[in-house]
Amino acid sequence: MGDLGLFGPGSVTWRVHGEPILIVAGLRALLLQSLHPRALAGVVQNSDFRTRPWHRLETTATYVVTVNYGTTADAEKAGRNVRYIHSxxxxxxxxxxxxxxxxxxDLLRWVHVVEQESFLDVARRSGVKLTDDEADGYYREQLRAAELVGLDPATVPASQAEVAAYYEKMQPQLATTRDTVESMLFMAVPPMPFGLGWTPLRGVYTGVAALSLGLLPAWARQRYGLPGIAATDPAASLLIRLLRASLSTIPRRLIEGPIYKGAMARARAAGHPV
Known part of the structure; x- marks a missing residue:
């Protein structure tokens, strides 16, 4: 009961991932990951995401929450499952x-770095106050998550500067293929769950998808044929701040999942304020 997991209270990871706004970061990460032809081919050729997109989203989100807020045993088990499937x-x-x-x-590293950079970028641009040292600390903490999927932590970028250099190095390997465009369009207009179809929820989701595209780095937006102009960045930052403010009006008990609640209960039992 006292196991606080891989990170725990006081970690930058708990500060970042306690934000509901990170649902936007998940979509941003998928859009950015799709620019790597091999990474996208691995998904397209082995996944049923086109027929069950919301199931895949739920599975991925559950894995991320388990690694960040689950017990050490739960996080390690989730990592073993992922390594087994990938193998x-x-x-x-x-x-x-x-x-x-x-x-x-190389593929695992790309997926890991894009996810963590997306989580951190969206958190900071939405108004989560983190110093540069804390941002670097987040990358260092997440080396534990990288190790879970089978990566050697010594080979994974672990600071803002290292991530920026990694992106620069990776850009020649990226491409906008037919699969990239089709995946982007699918993520922008997926079949809605529970037969909701063309309801107001569709409009909300489309707005979030458009915002996710706007939050991509300029070089990534350009690869999607979108404006890479500097004015896009402050506009997207303003919108993501407004969305975070809107989400803050929703009672947390309605959006906190059981894994997160379990982590908070264990932390309180251990005497940590949360």
Whole structure:
């Protein structure tokens, strides 16, 4: 009962991931990850995301919450499951025809870095106050999450400067393929769950998807054929702040899941203010 997991109270991870606004960061990460042809091919060729997009989203979100707020045993079990699944899967490079494994460290590193950079970027731009030292601390903490999926922490960028250099290095490997465009359009207008279809929820989701695109780095927006002008960044930052303010009016008990609530209960039992 006293296990506070991989991070715990006082960690930058708990400060960042306690924000409901990070749902936007998840979509931003998917859009950015899709610019890597091999990473996208691994998903397209091995996933049922087109027929069950909300199930995939729920599964991914549950994994992230388990790693960040679950017990150490739960986080390690989730990591073992991911490593086992990846070890069994292969895909074909759409450009070269080469077969590759989904547990290729280069692919795992791309997915990890994009996720963590997206979480941190959206949190800070929405108004979560973090110093540069704290932002670097977040990347260092998340090396534990990288290790869970099978990465050597020594090979993973662990600061803002290292992430920026990594993105610069990776850009020649990125491309806007037909799969990239189709995936972007699917993520922008997916089938809505529970038969909601063309209801106001559709409009809300479309707005969030558009905001996620606007929050991408300028070089990524340009690859999607969108404006890469500097004016896009402050506009997106203003909108994400307004959305975070709107979400803050919703009672937290309505949006806190059982894994998060369990972590808070264990922290309080251990005498930590949360």
């Amino acid at each position: 069994k899967l292969h895909a074909t490079d759409p450009r070269t025809g080469e077969r590759f494994r989904l547990d290729d460290p």
